[in-house]
Amino acid sequence: xxxxxxxxxxxxxxxxxxxxxxxxxxxxxxxxxxxxxxxxxxxxxxxxxxxxxxxxxxxxxxxxxxxxxxxxxxxxxxxxxxxxxxxxxxxxxxxxxxxxxxxxxxxxxxxxxxxxxxxxxxxxxxxxxxxxxxxxxxxxxxxxxxxxxxxxxxxxxxxxxxxxxxxxxxxxxxxxxxxxxxxxxxxxxxxxxxxxxxxxxxxxxxxxxxxxxxxxxxxxxxxxxxxxxxxxxxxxxxxxxxxxxxxxxxxxxxxxxxxxxxxxxxxxxxxxxxxxxxxxxxxxxxxxxxxxxxxxxxxxxxxxx
Amino acid sequence: xxxxxxxxxxxxxxxxxxxxxxxxxxxxxxxxxxxxxxxxxxxxxxxxxxxxxxxxxxxxxxxxxxxxxxxxxxxxxxxxxxxxxxxxxxxxxxxxxxxxxxxxxxxxxxxxxxxxxxxxxxxxxxxxxxxxxxxxxxxxxxxxxxxxxxxxxxxxxxxxxxxxxxxxxxxxxxxxxxxxxxxxxxxxxxxxxxxxxxxxxxxxxxxxxxxxxxxxxxxxxxxxxxxxxxxxxxxxxxxxxxxxxxxxxxxxxxxxxxxxxxxxx
Numbered sequence: 001x002x003x004x005x006x007x008x009x010x011x012x013x014x015x016x017x018x019x020x021x022x023x024x025x026x027x028x029x030x031x032x033x034x035x036x037x038x039x040x041x042x043x044x045x046x047x048x049x050x051x052x053x054x055x056x057x058x059x060x061x062x063x064x065x066x067x068x069x070x071x072x073x074x075x076x077x078x079x080x081x082x083x084x085x086x087x088x089x090x091x092x093x094x095x096x097x098x099x100x101x102x103x104x105x106x107x108x109x110x111x112x113x114x115x116x117x118x119x120x121x122x123x124x125x126x127x128x129x130x131x132x133x134x135x136x137x138x139x140x141x142x143x144x145x146x147x148x149x150x151x152x153x154x155x156x157x158x159x160x161x162x163x164x165x166x167x168x169x170x171x172x173x174x175x176x177x178x179x180x181x182x183x184x185x186x187x188x189x190x191x192x193x194x195x196x197x198x199x200x201x202x203x204x205x206x207x208x209x210x211x212x213x214x215x216x217x218x219x220x221x222x223x224x225x226x227x228x229x230x231x232x233x234x235x236x237x238x239x240x241x242x243x244x245x246x247x248x249x250x251x252x253x254x255x256x257x258x259x260x261x262x263x264x265x266x267x268x269x270x271x272x273x274x275x276x277x278x279x280x281x282x283x284x285x286x287x288x289x290x291x292x293x294x295x296x297x298x299x300x301x302x303x304x305x
Numbered sequence: 306x307x308x309x310x311x312x313x314x315x316x317x318x319x320x321x322x323x324x325x326x327x328x329x330x331x332x333x334x335x336x337x338x339x340x341x342x343x344x345x346x347x348x349x350x351x352x353x354x355x356x357x358x359x360x361x362x363x364x365x366x367x368x369x370x371x372x373x374x375x376x377x378x379x380x381x382x383x384x385x386x387x388x389x390x391x392x393x394x395x396x397x398x399x400x401x402x403x404x405x406x407x408x409x410x411x412x413x414x415x416x417x418x419x420x421x422x423x424x425x426x427x428x429x430x431x432x433x434x435x436x437x438x439x440x441x442x443x444x445x446x447x448x449x450x451x452x453x454x455x456x457x458x459x460x461x462x463x464x465x466x467x468x469x470x471x472x473x474x475x476x477x478x479x480x481x482x483x484x485x486x487x488x489x490x491x492x493x494x495x496x497x498x499x500x501x502x503x504x505x506x507x508x509x510x511x512x513x514x515x516x517x518x519x520x521x522x523x524x525x526x527x528x529x530x531x532x533x534x535x536x537x538x539x540x541x542x543x544x545x546x547x548x549x550x551x552x553x554x555x556x557x558x559x560x561x562x563x564x565x566x567x568x569x570x
Contacts, residue, residue, distance in 0.1 A: 013531060013532025018438070019434065020436065020439040020440075080447070081426070091407075143558060148544075152405060174562070
């Protein structure tokens with residue numbers, strides 16, 4: 001019988017992961033995108049309406065409803081017991097970002113739907129405006145709570161990024177909303193979308209880089225393997241989309257469509273990079289053991305000294 | 306009600322796996338695959354939705370056995386020692402699985418144990434990556450999450466959990482947590498006196514990152530050797546700071562939209 005294990009335990013028990021991998025399917029990564037798109041689009045719609053960009057407000061409002069309409073099914077289909085989706089509203093728990101998110105979405109949805117429906121039909125403008133305000137105010141929460149959802153886990157590549165991930169998701173959501181809006185709106189009325197594309201895309205790229213360096217060794221999955229490739233593709237799409245949006249989208253609608261598509265693709269790829277990185281981080285026992293061992297040894301040393 | 310728990314004294318574990326079998330039988334836990342893992346005397350691998358007690362079996366090269374006292378968990382082979390340990394849900398004081406559960410399916414019982422209400426769980430899977438020990442898991446054939454209940458049904462009937470009842474060496478001890486902690490501290494003292502310098506308790510300290518375990522252990526090597534995290538922390542401890550970061554990010558988004566909309570062409 002050979003002796004397979006080592007005594008130092010750096011790789012744990014025969015190299016088995018300490019943590020369980022998430023059981024979420026890619027629906028959830030897709031939802032991070034569609035939810036972010038819906039949230040940021042509602043906020044953009046509100047801003048556009050208040051500043052008199054009515055055509056932009058309408059496209060953003062409709063985009064938000066479309067994102068929301070896809071989000072619901074994505075969330076339900078990922079459940080192990082989809083018929084029990086309503087149990088999400090059985091309790092309200094501040095300690096569970098998923099519970100908080102469920103309630104935020106529940107409040108956001110009617111506002112978002114009212115704003116879009118009123119905009120298209122012209123009916124009940126006051127209800128539509130009130131809905132637009134509600135959705136626009138809740139939009140940032142819809143777009144960022146998903147970052148807390150993943151950081152509130154034991155997975156090092158997620159938990160360790162709790163300061164940067166909300167900014168990454170906020171920037172990514174804003175960039176996708178701006179991108180889709182500039183593609184769907186005549187260039188003359190899409191000025192705010194082009195500027196938001198630059199701000200959101202810039203935040204997305206900067207937050208990702210900050211996160212990677214802040215994580216140190218725990219950030220390895222964001223640099224290598226499948227998640228690393230997704231991250232690099234995301235940055236390329238977002239950066240080129242933002243630059244093209246600022247430089248070319250004002251003159252030609254076709255360029256706005258290309259820039260907008262790049263921004264949306266960049267945002268989607270960012271979410272999949274984060275999602276994948278969590279699986280890879282959970283599967284690596286040394287990512288969990290290493291920092292905890294260092295912490296335990298330091299605590300022991302400080303007690304002894 | 307008194308807090309009930311497990312003290313798993315791995316120094317007397319003989320790796321017989323009676324606990325694994327008793328747990329499966331009593332709780333009607335389904336088969337978890339007929340896999341040959343190719344390492345040591347363990348083809349179970351780890352805790353999962355379908356394994357609520359798992360006996361880890363570790364073979365180590367050590368110094369010549371003559372230098373070791375007549376000790377625990379050691380066979381006759383020269384330079385090799387065996388460590389055996391029955392792992393289980395820790396029933397944390399601050400349980401991440403329970404904190405993040407959005408439906409309230411996970412709850413704390415009158416015995417201060419952590420249990421899934423199977424008629425409520427909707428299989429969202431949030432508890433799975435939240436657990437710092439990788440205990441709770443989703444049963445894909447069923448859609449819900451499952452883990453050790455500390456035999457909630459047996460406790461209600463004043464019976465000890467099936468694994469503790471079946472353990473032939475009293476490696477798994479069940480009882481009021483206070484008593485178990487006291488007994489465990491004495492046992493460490495006895496072992497140290499006998500020359501087992503590495504004997505220590507894992508999860509008995511109420512000041513640790515999860516507020517102490519309801520099911521704690523006496524280990525003979527570092528926790529990670531058994532596949533256990535050396536310094537687990539309940540993820541929700543950092544939640545206020547996470548919400549603060551999210552609030553900052555939300556404000557940044559509002560600022561970006563406002564800046565983009567207000568600037569004149």
